Amino acid sequence: MNKISPWEVEGQIDYEKIIKDFGLKIIDEKIKEKLKEYTKDLHVLLRRNFYFAHRDLDIILEEYEKEGFFLYTGRGPSGPMHIGHLIPFVFTKWLQEKFDVNVYIQITDDEKFLEPKRKLSFEDTQKWSYENILDIIAVGFDENKTFIFKNTEYIKNFYTLAIKIAKKINFSLVRSVFGFSNQTNIGLIFFPSLEIAPTFFEEKYCLIPASIDQDPFWRIQRDIAESLGKRKAAQISSKFLIPLTGMQGKMSTSKPETAIFLNDDEETVRKKIYKAFSGGQPTVELHRKLGGNPEIDVCFQYLYTFFEEDDKKIEKIREDYKSGAILTGELKEYTIKKINEFLEKHRKEREKTKNKVEKFMYTGKLAQEMWNKIHA
Amino acid sequence: MNKISPWEVEGQIDYEKIIKDFGLKIIDEKIKEKLKEYTKDLHVLLRRNFYFAHRDLDIILEEYEKEGFFLYTGRGPSGPMHIGHLIPFVFTKWLQEKFDVNVYIQITDDEKFLEPKRKLSFEDTQKWSYENILDIIAVGFDENKTFIFKNTEYIKNFYTLAIKIAKKINFSLVRSVFGFSNQTNIGLIFFPSLEIAPTFFEEKYCLIPASIDQDPFWRIQRDIAESLGKRKAAQISSKFLIPLTGMQGKMSTSKPETAIFLNDDEETVRKKIYKAFSGGQPTVELHRKLGGNPEIDVCFQYLYTFFEEDDKKIEKIREDYKSGAILTGELKEYTIKKINEFLEKHRKEREKTKNKVEKFMYTGKLAQEMWNKIHA
Numbered sequence: 001m002n003k004i005s006p007w008e009v010e011g012q013i014d015y016e017k018i019i020k021d022f023g024l025k026i027i028d029e030k031i032k033e034k035l036k037e038y039t040k041d042l043h044v045l046l047r048r049n050f051y052f053a054h055r056d057l058d059i060i061l062e063e064y065e066k067e068g069f070f071l072y073t074g075r076g077p078s079g080p081m082h083i084g085h086l087i088p089f090v091f092t093k094w095l096q097e098k099f100d101v102n103v104y105i106q107i108t109d110d111e112k113f114l115e116p117k118r119k120l121s122f123e124d125t126q127k128w129s130y131e132n133i134l135d136i137i138a139v140g141f142d143e144n145k146t147f148i149f150k151n152t153e154y155i156k157n158f159y160t161l162a163i164k165i166a167k168k169i170n171f172s173l174v175r176s177v178f179g180f181s182n183q184t185n186i187g188l189i190f191f192p193s194l195e196i197a198p199t200f201f202e203e204k205y206c207l208i209p210a211s212i213d214q215d216p217f218w219r220i221q222r223d224i225a226e227s228l229g230k231r232k233a234a235q236i237s238s239k240f241l242i243p244l245t246g247m248q249g250k251m252s253t254s255k256p257e258t259a260i261f262l263n264d265d266e267e268t269v270r271k272k273i274y275k276a277f278s279g280g281q282p283t284v285e286l287h288r289k290l291g292g293n294p295e296i297d298v299c300f301q302y303l304y305t306f307f308e309e310d311d312k313k314i315e316k317i318r319e320d321y322k323s324g325a326i327l328t329g330e331l332k333e334y335t336i337k338k339i340n341e342f343l344e345k346h347r348k349e350r351e352k353t354k355n356k357v358e359k360f361m362y363t364g365k366l367a368q369e370m371w372n373k374i375h376a
Numbered sequence: 377m378n379k380i381s382p383w384e385v386e387g388q389i390d391y392e393k394i395i396k397d398f399g400l401k402i403i404d405e406k407i408k409e410k411l412k413e414y415t416k417d418l419h420v421l422l423r424r425n426f427y428f429a430h431r432d433l434d435i436i437l438e439e440y441e442k443e444g445f446f447l448y449t450g451r452g453p454s455g456p457m458h459i460g461h462l463i464p465f466v467f468t469k470w471l472q473e474k475f476d477v478n479v480y481i482q483i484t485d486d487e488k489f490l491e492p493k494r495k496l497s498f499e500d501t502q503k504w505s506y507e508n509i510l511d512i513i514a515v516g517f518d519e520n521k522t523f524i525f526k527n528t529e530y531i532k533n534f535y536t537l538a539i540k541i542a543k544k545i546n547f548s549l550v551r552s553v554f555g556f557s558n559q560t561n562i563g564l565i566f567f568p569s570l571e572i573a574p575t576f577f578e579e580k581y582c583l584i585p586a587s588i589d590q591d592p593f594w595r596i597q598r599d600i601a602e603s604l605g606k607r608k609a610a611q612i613s614s615k616f617l618i619p620l621t622g623m624q625g626k627m628s629t630s631k632p633e634t635a636i637f638l639n640d641d642e643e644t645v646r647k648k649i650y651k652a653f654s655g656g657q658p659t660v661e662l663h664r665k666l667g668g669n670p671e672i673d674v675c676f677q678y679l680y681t682f683f684e685e686d687d688k689k690i691e692k693i694r695e696d697y698k699s700g701a702i703l704t705g706e707l708k709e710y711t712i713k714k715i716n717e718f719l720e721k722h723r724k725e726r727e728k729t730k731n732k733v734e735k736f737m738y739t740g741k742l743a744q745e746m747w748n749k750i751h752a
Contacts, residue, residue: 110539122536122752152539156532160498163486163528166563171547174562186550187542190566376498 012248014054015212017240022215024053024237034061039098044309045091045238053212055222056219056234057357064099069205071095072233075107077175079117081135082259083250083339084241086346087306089139091238092209096170103146104198105136109296110151113196114187117254130357135262136348137356144365151194154370158197161375166193168224177216198222199233201375211240213252226358242301246277263347266340273299273336279321280328292331299335307338320332388624391588391615394415398591400429400613410437415474420685421614429588431598432610440475445581447471448574448609450482453504453725454494458635459715460617460627462722463682467614470587471491472518478742480574481512486527487571490563493630506733511638513732514725516635520741527570530746534573537751539696542569545609546602553592572597577751582609582705587616587626587685598685618677642716649675649712649729650701656704667700675711683714 019026021281027046030249031054036042038061045051060069073092075085089105096103109125112118120128129150137149155162174180195217199206208218215237222232242249243258251259279297281287294300299323308314317334320326361367395402403422407430412418414437421427436445448629472479477538485501488494496504505526512524531538550568571593575582582699584594591613594638598608615718618628619634636648655673665747670676676697684690693710696702737743 112537114539114543116543120542128721152536153532155535156529157536159486159531160528163490163563164498166566167490167561168490170559171556171565172558173563175558180547180549182548183546185543186545186547186566186569187539189547190542190562193562 013028013240018212018215019053021208022053022219024055024235026063027037027054027055027057027236028160031061034058037061038064043091043094044306045087047311048304048306049239050305051091051209051236053237053348054235055100056205056220056232057207057236060234061207063205067204068101069099069207069234070102070202071108072104072208073204073210074108074198074203075132076108076138077125077132078110078115078120079114079128079253080261080263081132082251082253082261083306083342084259085132085253086135086139086262088211088238089121089141090210093139093141095207095209096145098192102202103141104201105141105146105148106195106198106364107148107150107170108195109186109193109283110155111191114127115184116185133360134350134353134356135346137353138346138359140349141360143356143359146360146364147366148360149370149371150361155194156200156343157371158375161200162190162193162197164376165196165224165226168227169193173220177220178336192217192220197226197259197375199225200228200230200249201367201370203231205231208233210235210237212237213240228335237319241305242298244272244298246298247296260339262343264343266336266344269339269343270336273332275338276332278328278332280371281324284327287327288324292321292326292328294318294321296332297321297328299331302335303338307335307342348372359375380436381554383435389616394588396428397597398588399593400431401433403428403430403433403612407434407437410434413437414440415665417644419467419470420682421463423687424680424682426463426613426681427467427585427612427614428614430611431594432608433582433583433612435611436581439581443580445475445583445610446479446480446578448480448482448577448582448584449546449586450484450571451512452484452488452507453501453508454488454491454496455504456487456637456639457508458627458629458637459682459718460635461505461508462469462511462515462638463617464585464587465512465517466682468518471583471585472521477521478578479517480526480577481517481522482571482574483509483526484525484567484571486563487567490561490567492561492656509733509736510726510729511722513736514722517736519732520737521742522736523742523746524736525746526737530699531570533747533749534570534577535742536676537576538566538569538573540604540752541572541600542566543598543602543677548595552597567572568593568596572600573751575601575711576604576606577746581607581609584609584611586611588613589616616680620652620674622674623672623677636715636719638719638726640719642712642720645715645719646712649715652708654704654708654709660703663703664700668697668702668704670694670697673697673704673707674706678711679714683701683711683718726740730752 032042053110065084069218071092073088092103107129109129112120113122133148158184174189199221212323218233218235225232243249243251245258260269276298321331399607405560408422447468449464468479485505488496489498509524535590550565556565575597576708594609594611619625619627621634636645641682652674655669657666697707
């Protein structure tokens with residue numbers, strides 16, 4: 001691992017080191033079994049260890065029947081979403097369905113406006129908020145148990161809570177945890193209070209499905225929660241979806257060559273996958289003889305992580321690719337087909353979401369409750 | 377001057393040096409004459425140079441007929457108000473009356489909660505917000521042209537504007553301007569954005585009557601206003617009301633021995649004034665012989681600044697005190713009478729304000745307009 005923070009992920013990522021450094025626990029077979037008691041099956045993202053680490057997931061499961069919990073995740077609306085952005089929402093929706101719990105989705109339009117490297121106008125962040133919310137809704141959340149809110153709008157209802165959090169956090173801390181400097185603007189310096197606040201939206205336990213780069217927020221949350229008379233949040237944390245360019249870093253909107261966007265058409269997906277980093281050999285002859293390396297092959301990794309849910313099938317693909325029985329071109333074609341199927345289905349669902357935005361943001365059962373609540 | 381910032385005023389204050397250091401202009405006879413063209417008379421606080429410095433007041437007056445302007449001031453609800461807190465509101469109300477303009481009054485409940493030295497709970501700041509608002513309304517503002525708002529409530533309507541401001545201000549700047557350190561909490565670091573925001577509530581010129589310790593906010597405002605496509609705010613800045621203890625520092629709620637509070641009863645005022653620092657001689661004989669020094673006498677200074685509006689009378693008191701014709705006890709008795717008259721009238725007005733809070737904060741003409749407006 002080179003660098004990892006909410007605003008920077010670079011280099012080869014050593015997830016074992018992260019678990020150790022960040023003080024997380026691995027999602028092992030034991031906790032997977034415990035999960036299965038409630039969920040029956042396990043989501044492919046859990047089976048394939050894309051969600052690899054947690055904090056207090058064991059407590060959440062132990063207390064579930066007595067106390068319940070709620071889910072909290074979010075999205076920074078900095079541009080169009082790619083498949084790496086959507087996957088956590090697919091997983092969160094699965095958790096909502098299995099446990100029948102409320103989901104809070106924070107749209108950090110303020111953060112994306114304040115991040116200097118983004119160079120987004122406020123209007124840009126509003127446009128992307130709307131576009132991203134359509135993608136999120138398309139995943140299939142329960143419209144009466146899900147509240148999607150933009151910070152710049154919902155701030156009135158949780159600013160009081162945010163300043164209580166802010167009072168516990170000084171500049172030294174955010175400088176060391178987030179790498180802020182003297183040049184960081186005072187809006188971004190304050191922002192961590194706003195990302196932490198929703199972990200206290202209910203008195204129940206909070207479970208956060210998020211990618212590991214958000215972990216610094218949760219470490220602070222857990223440091224200060226009890227001094228506010230509140231509960232430490234639990235996490236279930238994912239790896240990054242690898243970029244098209246290979247095993248380093250993550251899919252990133254700011255580097256479009258690394259990502260497959262949700263609105264990429266079939267032909268674009270085809271072109272991108274054909275350019276993607278491959279673990280195959282340079283010629284068919286060599287490939288048949290030596291076989292490919294699935295561990296570094298972007299197509300195989302996409303199939304393994306998410307797009308090929310059938311456990312037997314994926315193992316067969318792995319073996320056949322390793323042996324040379326499957327050629328690189330064949331693996332690419334299969335991946336293109338799988339991704340395009342997924343995107344086509346997603347876009348069909350997205351078409352139906354425009355008249356649902358009101359529900360999720362303002363008029364659904366949970367949304368209404370939330371607009372009538374001042375968090376303190 | 378030793379120290380001067382919004383959160384610290386100590387020592388003997390050298391107002392001439394402040395004018396130079398802060399880049400202000402003195403309120404001279406020329407601008408007073410210009411003011412009188414509109415106001416006919418001059419408020420005692422102007423005649424006696426309590427309001428002593430300005431920025432762009434000349435432009436405000438030149439453009440008044442063409443462009444108009446609005447007034448903006450505020451209050452940090454950290455405790456009961458003393459006479460030093462009320463005087464700026466008396467002056468602001470006078471300006472409103474003379475120019476028939478809108479007034480915005482920011483109640484910085486967030487700031488007072490976030491200031492660590494205050495040790496106020498959030499509930500404390502809410503209690504003091506309410507109590508202070510009653511005192512402010514009692515001054516006699518126009519209920520349809522005055523909007524009193526608490527930051528924690530109105531934040532929704534101006535957070536977007538605040539983050540646009542915040543994006544222009546980095547930690548270096550607030551560290552040097554406000555003396556923030558690595559230990560400062562991230563809520564207080566963000567707060568300057570919120571104090572600056574109301575200077576942009578209308579497209580008209582903004583005139584800020586405030587005490588000079590708030591000047592750092594306005595210097596930043598003027599540095600960034602044009603890059604936001606907005607106008608630099610004008611100021612009319614006051615000295616501090618001297619504390620009961622003498623010519624150093626200011627009346628301060630955190631040092632109750634320095635201040636006369638608006639709810640001090642007649643007997644308390646008497647006791648405090650009798651203890652107040654005097655420019656008189658230790659015995660009647662010496663006083664008759666040598667006379668007193670009005671320049672360092674707290675009673676004379678209170679009369680001069682505010683409580684004796686009659687210009688001839690105050691000069692006679694000055695001469696008679698200097699000559700020894702007025703004894704210290706007599707001066708004190710006169711001051712007690714004047715202050716108690718003022719406080720009695722204030723408290724009578726305050727009694728009538730409880731049913732007006734709604735108007736000023738939510739239902740008056742300007743308040744309604746403001747609640748329907750998102751500042752961007």
